Amino acid sequence: MSIAGKDVFDVDVLSKEDVLQIFQTAKEFKEVLQRPIKKVPALRGKTVCTLFFEPSTRTRMSFEIAAKRLNADVVNFSSSTSSLKKGESFKDTVKTLDAMGIDLYVIRHREPGSPMMLKKYTNAIVINAGDGIRAHPTQAILDGYTMWEKFGELKDLKVVIVGDILHSRVARSNAKLLKKMGADVTFCGPKSMIPMKAEEYGVRISHSVKEAIKGADVVMGLRMHLERQTGGFFSSLDEYNEFYGLTPEVMKETSKSSIFMHPGPMNRGVEVVTELADSENSKVEEQVTNGVATRMALLYLTLGGDNGANS
Amino acid sequence: MLTLKGVKVFNGEEFIENKDFHIELSSQEEKELNLDGMWILPGLIDTHTHLRDPGQLWREDVYSGTKAAAHGGITTVFAMPNTTPTIDTEQAVIYLKERAKEASADVKIVGAITKGRQGKELSEMGRMARAGVVGFSDDGAFLNDSALARHAMEYAYELGLPIISHCEEQYLKGGHMREGWYSTLYGVYPTPFAAESIAIAREIELSYLTKAHVHIAHISTKRSVELIRHAKADGINVTCDVCVHHLLFTDKDIEDYDTSKKINPPFPTEEDQKALYEGLEDGTIDAIITDHAPYAVHEKEVEFQAAPFGIIGFETLLNELFMVSKRGIKIEKLLSLVTSKPAKLYGMDGGTIESENPADFTVFDPNDEWIPSPQTLFSKSRNTPFLNKNLKGRVLATFHDGKKVYGDTKWKLM
Numbered sequence: 001m002s003i004a005g006k007d008v009f010d011v012d013v014l015s016k017e018d019v020l021q022i023f024q025t026a027k028e029f030k031e032v033l034q035r036p037i038k039k040v041p042a043l044r045g046k047t048v049c050t051l052f053f054e055p056s057t058r059t060r061m062s063f064e065i066a067a068k069r070l071n072a073d074v075v076n077f078s079s080s081t082s083s084l085k086k087g088e089s090f091k092d093t094v095k096t097l098d099a100m101g102i103d104l105y106v107i108r109h110r111e112p113g114s115p116m117m118l119k120k121y122t123n124a125i126v127i128n129a130g131d132g133i134r135a136h137p138t139q140a141i142l143d144g145y146t147m148w149e150k151f152g153e154l155k156d157l158k159v160v161i162v163g164d165i166l167h168s169r170v171a172r173s174n175a176k177l178l179k180k181m182g183a184d185v186t187f188c189g190p191k192s193m194i195p196m197k198a199e200e201y202g203v204r205i206s207h208s209v210k211e212a213i214k215g216a217d218v219v220m221g222l223r224m225h226l227e228r229q230t231g232g233f234f235s236s237l238d239e240y241n242e243f244y245g246l247t248p249e250v251m252k253e254t255s256k257s258s259i260f261m262h263p264g265p266m267n268r269g270v271e272v273v274t275e276l277a278d279s280e281n282s283k284v285e286e287q288v289t290n291g292v293a294t295r296m297a298l299l300y301l302t303l304g305g306d307n308g309a310n311s
Numbered sequence: 312m313l314t315l316k317g318v319k320v321f322n323g324e325e326f327i328e329n330k331d332f333h334i335e336l337s338s339q340e341e342k343e344l345n346l347d348g349m350w351i352l353p354g355l356i357d358t359h360t361h362l363r364d365p366g367q368l369w370r371e372d373v374y375s376g377t378k379a380a381a382h383g384g385i386t387t388v389f390a391m392p393n394t395t396p397t398i399d400t401e402q403a404v405i406y407l408k409e410r411a412k413e414a415s416a417d418v419k420i421v422g423a424i425t426k427g428r429q430g431k432e433l434s435e436m437g438r439m440a441r442a443g444v445v446g447f448s449d450d451g452a453f454l455n456d457s458a459l460a461r462h463a464m465e466y467a468y469e470l471g472l473p474i475i476s477h478c479e480e481q482y483l484k485g486g487h488m489r490e491g492w493y494s495t496l497y498g499v500y501p502t503p504f505a506a507e508s509i510a511i512a513r514e515i516e517l518s519y520l521t522k523a524h525v526h527i528a529h530i531s532t533k534r535s536v537e538l539i540r541h542a543k544a545d546g547i548n549v550t551c552d553v554c555v556h557h558l559l560f561t562d563k564d565i566e567d568y569d570t571s572k573k574i575n576p577p578f579p580t581e582e583d584q585k586a587l588y589e590g591l592e593d594g595t596i597d598a599i600i601t602d603h604a605p606y607a608v609h610e611k612e613v614e615f616q617a618a619p620f621g622i623i624g625f626e627t628l629l630n631e632l633f634m635v636s637k638r639g640i641k642i643e644k645l646l647s648l649v650t651s652k653p654a655k656l657y658g659m660d661g662g663t664i665e666s667e668n669p670a671d672f673t674v675f676d677p678n679d680e681w682i683p684s685p686q687t688l689f690s691k692s693r694n695t696p697f698l699n700k701n702l703k704g705r706v707l708a709t710f711h712d713g714k715k716v717y718g719d720t721k722w723k724l725m
Contacts, residue, residue, distance in 0.1 A: 091612055111614035112498035113568030132616070134498025169498060196501070197492035230485075 004304035007126040009115045010135035011177040019181060022141060023148050025297035026290070032069065033293060042300050043072035049102040050129070051094075051118070052078040053109040058264060058288070059129050059138075063106045066295035072303075075102075090114070094121040104303055107131070125302050133169050133228065138298060139263050140173035142291040144181065146283050147218055149290070150259055155182035158255070160212045162244060163222030163271050166193045167229060170263045171222060175201040188212040189222075189244060192233045209244055216254045220261045221246050221271045237270050246272045248279060259283045315674070317347040323651030323663030325643050326350075333667045335713075346674065352646065353664050354386025354416075354671030354711060355628065356653045359450075359475070359528055359552065359600035361621070362388070362418070364410065366395025371605040371691050373407070376625070377416040379603075379690035381709040381717035383625040384673035385649075386416050387661060388603075391450040392423040399423035401438035408443065415716040417671075419445045419659075421475060424463045430454050433463055440470040445657055448475035450528060451575075453510050455481045457517065464523035473524040473550075473657070478510035478535075479576070487616045489531070489577045493562040499615065504583065507576060508534035515542040518549050526656070527551040529602055531576035533586035540595040550656055552598040553587050555631045556622055558638075560696065570611045570618035571694045574602070591640055591648070598653040599645065601628050605692030623695050626688055629675060630702040670713050679705035 003018050014022070032040055048067040052060050060076065067074045077097060097105075104125040107115050112134035119126050130136040144154060151157055159178055165171045165187045178185045179202045186204040187194055199205055206212035213219060224240070234240045251258065260272075260282045268274050277284060315332040332351050362376040371379075373390075380388050390407065392398035398407060404420050411418035422439035426432045428449040436447060447467055453476070454460045460474075467474045479502075486502030488494050494501035511527055515538060518525040527539060530551045542549045560578045572578065579587065590596040601624025611618050624631075628649065636642040654662030661671055681687060683697050708718040 089609070089612065090614060109614070111616050113615050116568055117614060132498050133500075172495075172498065195495040196490050196503075197495055200492045200495075 003301040005125065006302055007115070007119055008137050008298065008302065009126070009128050011137045011140050011173050011180070016180055019141070019144065019177065022294060022297045022301060023145050025301060026145055026294040027149075029069075029296040029300070030290070030293040032296075033289065039069050039071060041071045043067065043070040043303055046072040046103045046303055047101060048072045048074050048104045048106065048299065049097060050074065050076045050078075051097070051105050051107045052076070052129075053107075053114070054130070056108050056130070058291075059108060062288070062291045063129060063295055066292050067299055069292070069296055070300055072299070090117065091121055094118055098122045098124065104299065127298065127302065130169055133167050133172070135173045136169040137173050137177075138291070138295055139170050140177040141298065142287060142294045143170075143174055143220070143261060143263070144177050145294050146261060146287050146290050147259075150283070151217060154178060157183040157218065158216045159183050159218040159220065160186045160188055160216045161220045161222060162188045162209055162212070162246060164193045164224050164229075164233070165189050165198065165222065166195045166233070167225035168222050172201075174220070175203050179203070186212045190234060190240075209246070209250060210253065213250060213253050217258050218261060219246060219251065219254060219258060220263075221266070222263070223265065223267055224270055241270055244271065246276055248273075248275050251276060251281065261287060263287070312341050314343045315351065316343060316345045318349050318351045318674075320351045320664055321353065321643070321646055321650070322665065323353055323654075324647055334710075335668050348678065349707070350675040350677060351664065352384060352673045352675055353650045353662050353669065354673055354709065355384050355649045356387040356659070356662055357385050357601050357603065357625065357628070357649065358389040358598055358653045358657065359554075360388045360390060360603040360625070361393065361605065362390045363605060364390075364394060364407065369607050369691070373411050373414050373418060375689065375691045376603070376605075377411075377414040377418065378717070379623070379625040379688065381415040381711065382689045382706060383628045384675060384706045384709050385625055385628065386671040386673070386709065386711040386716070387419060387659070388416050389419050389421050389445060391421055391448060393428060393451045397423045397427050399426050399428070399434035399439075401435060401442045404439050404442035404444055416711055421446050421448045421450070423447065424449045424454055424474065425459065428452050430456055430459065433459065433466065436463070436466045436470060440472060444472065445659075446473040446475050446526070448477065448528070450475065450477045453477055453479045453481065457513060460513075461517050461521060464517055464521035464525065468521055468523040473526045475526045475528050476510075476514050477528050478507050478514060478530075480506045480509040483509065487573065487577070488565050489562045489580055489583070491562055491580045493565065493580075497565055497568075499565065502577065504532040504534055507532050508538055511535050511538050515539070515547055515549055518542075519545075519547050522548060524548045524550070526597075529554045529557070529576055529600065530590075530596070531557050531579045531587070532583045536586045536590040536595055540590070540593070543595065550597040551595070552600045553591070553596050554602045555599050555624060555628060555635070556602075556696075557584065558587060558635045559631055565615075568615040569696060570613065570615055571622060571696050571698065573615060573618050573620055574604070574622050575620035588638070588640065591644070596648070597656050599632070599648040601625055603690075604694075605690055606694045607692060611694050621694065623690050623692055626690065627683060627695060627697050627702060629706060630697070630704050633677070633704045671711050673709040674707040675704060676707055677704050679707075681705045
């Protein structure tokens with residue numbers, strides 16, 4: 001098992017085979033989640049610490065549930081303020097926690113590179129649950145898994161990611177993972193919200209939803225990251241909605257079996273209308289379920305557990 | 312009399328091979344040292360440094376800073392005024408000069424253009440000139456108010472002193488690395504090159520308007536080089552320098568989020584760096600600086616975007632120039648940019664060795680090695696990307712005002 005002991009700073013630490021192994025394992029765990037007793041003893045005696053320096057409910061809960069389903073002990077540390085403002089340095093916070101004997105950290109932080117910084121002060125495994133606008137590997141894995149589950153493989157799948165790409169760690173990690181797996185990826189949004197030289201990810205860049213979306217298998221909407229924006233990126237949400245909002249009407253141009261995805265939380269009426277968000281094509285809730293299954297797989301594989309779903 | 316045998320003497324422009332070099336000693340003894348292949352350099356001149364004195368003494372002070380300078384072969388430093396309080400009055404200049412009397416290098420003082428570097432009111436430039444400042448700068452901040460900047464230049468012109476300008480447009484700045492593919496990849500909020508070049512364009516126009524000598528500090532982009540090259544061709548009194556670190560690192564190197572690589576202006580893209588090398592070659596760039604900017608360990612041991620901007624540079628300057636020369640620029644040219652060129656630029660003595668027994672010089676062994684570490688650095692701070700790295704070339708001794716200000720064990724005899 002090549003994933004054992006790996007720190008998941010971003011998806012590029014995983015090979016194509018690693019990703020497929022995570023998908024396969026997640027599939028088994030997803031079956032566990034359907035059972036009346038949704039628990040396996042795979043990580044009994046292991047301690048997982050979620051370290052959240054940025055407000056988050058869904059990702060933190062998803063990891064916590066995933067770890068608990070595997071019988072790991074879970075402790076949560078959260079601080080909504082940056083370490084500097086709080087007075088205690090990041091380093092001291094980590095050293096304090098580490099002295100308590102943690103096997104794996106799940107870290108969410110507003111600063112890019114913070115998972116690597118954490119690794120400087122610990123020997124435990126580190127999984128990045130989102131660092132600033134840099135990376136969100138477990139979101140990309142659950143998104144990839146959702147597509148894999150629906151389409152069987154990611155190769156040549158046409159994926160269009162629409163919205164505020166500039167402030168999106170989800171788009172960045174998805175681009176890397178999907179390109180690794182051979183998908184055809186397009187970033188679509190106003191030029192002010194496409195990061196510099198994004199084409200170097202190997203993705204197409206488009207400023208027109210109508211053009212980008214033609215024949216797409218997957219359309220992924222992104223939230224307008226108002227809390228990360230400094231102003232001037234768009235004129236009004238209303239204009240943005242008119243040009244970039246996703247609707248059942250717009251989806252008519254996509255392939256027949258296309259799906260709609262969104263990492264959440266959704267701003268209904270801004271990047272997506274309710275009619276699409278709640279439609280049959282929408283995989284938004286499935287993504288949440290898959291988030292638990294894929295995170296179970298990742299925790300299990302990185303911690304090198306030897307009792308799989310069937311034990 | 313001490314005779315250094317077999318040395319190569321750099322006179323500010325070129326090496327003179329295999330010379331015996333004589334130094335007067337206070338004692339009457341006659342001594343000889345065989346220094347085959349070693350270099351005698353004029354004391355180096357670093358025209359952009361932060362000694363953190365007064366008010367930020369946990370980072371550096373005028374004594375530790377100049378000891379570090381001496382360890383790097385530097386005997387003249389320009390102290391930037393972003394201290395606490397700001398050096399923006401005649402009294403502050405006199406105070407710092409008094410403190411610097413016992414320093415290990417000649418400390419030349421740059422006064423602030425505006426009071427507190429706030430960009431609101433001009434400081435008493437004339438009085439500071441009377442106290443001996445060598446120029447004016449709000450370094451670390453750009454003077455956004457163009458009308459005020461114009462008046463500052465008018466005063467500077469009358470006083471015959473340069474404005475040393477930190478060029479950064481107020482609305483485009485604010486990032487933590489240069490905008491490009493790597494800022495996208497690393498998820499670090501970036502600053503576009505235009506933040507620098509827009510500000511430079513304004514300074515060029517105001518220099519043309521006022522005839523003042525405007526020196527653009529630490530240029531880091533291709534457009535900056537092109538604008539200054541063009542302005543010089545037009546006869547406008549604009550000069551510039553480049554920070555030595557910008558010749559060795561690029562935005563790609565931020566990969567490990569090492570805060571000792573965080574500096575403002577940020578490391579250039581590969582394309583911008585190439586333009587800086589061209590600027591050095593064709594003389595667009597007039598000097599090389601270290602922008603020595605010490606920060607304590609705890610200040611840098613934070614998240615990348617939370618970390619302050621700055622890298623120390625005194626003690627590794629010659630090692631870095633050595634590395635730059637490996638990339639295709641003649642070492643003589645690089646050495647002239649830290650000796651004779653800045654001396655000429657600011658109308659100062661030094662930077663050359665014209666006769667034997669100069670007041671300021673340094674002895675450098677190009678074949679020896681050393682490792683910067685908390686044990687070997689003289690600076691109070693350690694924020695250098697070269698920490699614990701083996702570096703080629705080592706300063707053996709530095710003389711300032713005829714006195715030894717640094718010497719390794721071999722020089723104990725003196």
